[in-house]
Amino acid sequence: MAHNDTYLITSSEIEAAFGMPDAVKCVENAFRLYGEGKVQMPPKVYLTFEKGDLRCMPVHAPTLGIAGVKNVNVHATNRELPTVMALISLVDPETGFPLAVMDGTYITNLRTGAAGAVAAKYLARQDAEVAGFLGVGRQAQTQLDGLMITRPGIRKVLACDLDAEKARAFCRWGAERHGIEAAPSSAEAAVRASDILVTVTPAREPIVRDEWVRPGTHINAIGADAPGKQELDPSILRRAQVVTDNWEQASHSGEINVPLAQGLITREDIACDIGDVVTGRKTARSRPDQVTVFDSTGLAVQDISCALAVYAKLTSTEGARASLTRIRFF
Template sequence: METLLLDSGDVDENARMADVVRAVEDAFEAYERGNAQMPPKSYIDLPQYNGDFRSMPSYLDAGDWDAAGVKWVNVHPDNPADHGLPTVLGTMIYSDPETAFPLAIMDGTTLTMKRTGAAAAVATDYLAVEDATSLGIVGAGVQSYTQLEAISEVRPIEEVVVSDLDEERIERFVDAFGDRFDVRSGSISEAGHCDVLSTVTPVEEPIVGPDDVGERTHVNAIGADAAGKHELADDLLVAATIVIDDHAQCTHSGEVNVPYAEGVLTDGDIYGEIGQLVVGDLAGRTDETGVTVFDSTGLAIQDVAAAHVVYEQARKNDAGYEFGMIDPGRQ
């Protein structure tokens, strides 16, 4: 039995977004029903390199399939300028739960972008207005691309407004999608007055206030992935219907972490977890719902779900490189 090695191109080609969105929704359901194991994300801080490592193991039973794996990922903000490397690098080990055999080792960077976009799409499907046709994006980095790719799977997006301080990044984004969508640059407020808004910045001082969003805008708060990060103003959060992916992670390192630590937000201000919407224990958007916020920190079960899609599709397409990492004769 051989292990499949999948590089970033293989992951990109075999992570069909519609399939990843469905798999991530299945993962949220499994987690909510208690059919998943996901220890807390662990961190190794490396201040001498202005970075950190994170390990994210999980197992989930989605009914028709089950899967296990671990992602080893980092955040090193100085990488692009100092080393010509991405800020985030990841490696995913995807294993057979029955035997623990490593079925695949795959690029986790592309996988992370895909599953993060997919999580926002799941939340958008439950919390955005049904006839949403416009998407605003604050932050035109690499994650912005999969936000649009994924959200357009669940809503008929036509207009896209992207806001970023870097005009070159906006130009690259427009060039990438201008033939499929009506894409233009705009202010944060213009982006926020779209039907759906995704914020994908690393800021620690809020940049989106209550006047920057529409009365029924759904916001996917993606950028906060460490303690101290904070994209949305406190008064916006207090007034919104807040849905989180995981209580422990969100209160430690998600969009709500700063106001939660300061006592501005409490558990009573959090409507629920996304899994509760998926299984039907909580209602999604209703006619009375105003601004909604999805606090997405990124869960290990999402990585395993996305890796499942990639592995199964890669096998069908004869993609990747097989190698004998384990010698079955040595027991």
């Protein structure tokens, strides 16, 4: 295909065209493609700064006819700016032409929520009613939005944050948006009551104790996505069925990275990758009383499949294309 123009796509243009239901479909398909071995995706590369980091996430999905790179930071001490901000470039794999440069912040939040949603679909009990949240920043919102799609039986949320006002605000927002009960909570009470627990903090030592986790709980461990980060007591990982999004990335930077480095768990403690579950090759939950953990580090194929869907929609007609900003780089 011949191209001249590169489209510059903003977050508000993406938000108008793409929502959580779209993201859940894209991410489930992305996990399937990855599970089928149809994705070229080296592990993300990290630059570390004094106050945060920058990750580079390349991917090629031949069956989708797309390639691209996401650059994304994590600066947990940002106050005015979000902790996580991203930029995605989409490339035509046939020619290498840059099709689009687009905001990746909204897509990152959405695809991370969608990953939690897909993991809950395959790993959580179908009768899950109570969801606990440890950490209620930006990602927590999309985690709840995603869960309400794949586990619509959730009727109650318990939220814990170091910032008590944030926990109250999250509860007001969640109750109004989803018509559910939502209450601030201590970490222990939230974990003890949870059918599904979402941990989404930048913690560097465990904030969830093994004895708080009751049989049958599913945990979406989202926050640990860089070396040295962890949110769960390693004993939880020893008794749970642990599913990583990608073993290589997770062992370097996911929830399992610290306990692996400390020799508290080994590769034998990890059941499989989520792609194995979505393709049906592995079953992660075999009993209702099993504890399951999804260790999410975030895969470039999640981003690219969402970004491609956005690009396809926003450039589908001449009228739609005309309203976008475009640039000739050369």
